[in-house]
Amino acid sequence: MYKVAIVGAGNVGASLASRLLREDSVSKIKIYDTSDRFEAVYKDLADESVVVKAKPSLIKCKSIEDILDSEVVVTTIKANYDYRDYAPEDLRVVGIEKDFPRIKEFATFLARKKYEGKILNVSNPVDIVTKLISDYAENDKVYGFGMSMDVYRAKRFLAEAANVKPDSVDITIVGEHGDTMVPLYSSAKIYNQPIESFNLNLEEIKNKLRMHGASIVKVLGYTRFAPASAILEDVKFLLGMKDKSLMSVKFKDVYLGLPLYNKNGIIEPEIPRMTMKEFEDFEKSYEKLKKIYEKIKLSS
Template identity: 30%
Template sequence: MAISKIFIAGAGNIGASCAEVMARKQLGHAHLYDINEDFAAGQVMDINQASPSFGSDTLVHACASIDDLEGSDVVVVAAGVARHAGMSRLDLLQQNRKIVGGIGASIMSYCPHAKVLLITNPVDVLTWYLKDRWPSMNVFGLGCSLDALRFRFFIAEATGTSVNSVAGTVIGLHNNNMVPLVSYATAGGVSIRHMLTESEIEVVINKTKEAGTAIVSKLISRSGFYAASNTIAEIIESMVFNKRAVFPLSIYCNGEFGHHDICLALPAVVGDGGIHRIITYDLDREERRMLDVCADEMKRIIGSLRK
């Protein structure tokens, strides 16, 4: 299935940076929308005027209305309130649920068959919210894809190897209960358990879990966006070119690891149809326990939303 129109809702740091990376990689016709029409238009002008520097004739289009969703093949939802210093991602739930819900209603009106990649935090809860409200929506969240990128960076740093030689992923939830899969992490094809001590591995895990908060504590009034926007572009690229790359995306569970009717970040094969299948690993006892903790947390949050 050919993907031609990609709609990005939210022209803030993540949305605009994602559009820039997509133009640089020539991934298709990106359309950038923001509730502040002039702001989106300004971001698009800036991105397009940079195109000669990266030799791309793929331009980003500014959208004047949410109605421009019509005909979209992929929708990236990056609109919402960003985390500031001292805030958790869950603190954003009530405000961002309203924003995401409004965009969801527009998606179902103008492009109900589009593949929807949700970025807005708390991403796992809001992915569940959209899927629960509109069961037919083909929605999946960024999940732990950004965390997996950070996990690989910190492994490379600790082992003194190239990031290109590191494999590693993270599942569960995009919060401090995330589950970095140490049992499947390698550098140069060698398990990190043969290269690092247990205490060194613990440092890598803690750095991965605390990376987002550490960035926000330095930026104060906004959160990071470079790593996120590049991760999003990689996911889009896998859809556009049907690469079948694997990302730990937030998906609605239908029995994976024994869980139902909640959203967890699990390794997903991504191609032109969106998620083609979910990969289930043989987890060790501690990894399975930690994943169950994530599931219990999701159930508790869902329960509070249904009251």
């Protein structure tokens, strides 16, 4: 039985806790938050735990130190912003300079306490924040959520375009969780047939994929339900309950999205086969993330 901690009980953090209440393999769900609304969020979740006859214990952490015995810590650290005030292309990078001190403080706390469990970062820009946490937490078991969500969305868009079920679509996406993401259409398949044989407008789907999250956030101010469910799947992977996922991981001197595999209890990334054009786009994604990270480090 596993313990999972959630740092930040906002829209996504609270929704993840709700999903975890239904998981038999989790013994404790620990939630830590410093906002004024946390008490009310906790009460609501505690009520739900009775409704769903939850097996995990729901624990409201009084101190950040209470999370340290968890196998996985999910962090959603982010200041409150009204994302509807920003241009769609800027939504994932909103506030990184403002958030940096809090991210650094949290990560250095983990380093000071020598936390050796797995850390799953959810905060955007995912690849940059995940790299920051890894550096300051001095922990090589840090992963970033986002690319798996892009895959789920791509499966839906491709399935709708081809008039098939999403489960029939197999696709990998690498690079940034953002504008320079690279869908690997060369290896994508529908019902085990090459995707090119379906005569779809793949470039249009790629552009739709890049802007889809923003189209939701511009109206609601957040995404919530799908990310929480997808994060749960990534948590299961980190706990060894799934064989494959796709997350932001260390690549050279940055973090970016790559397929991950559980091999005898060891998580290993894999660089998939790409065409020359796909690899060039992957390199562009890498270069973009490297420049952003260097800029943030210089200004900190």
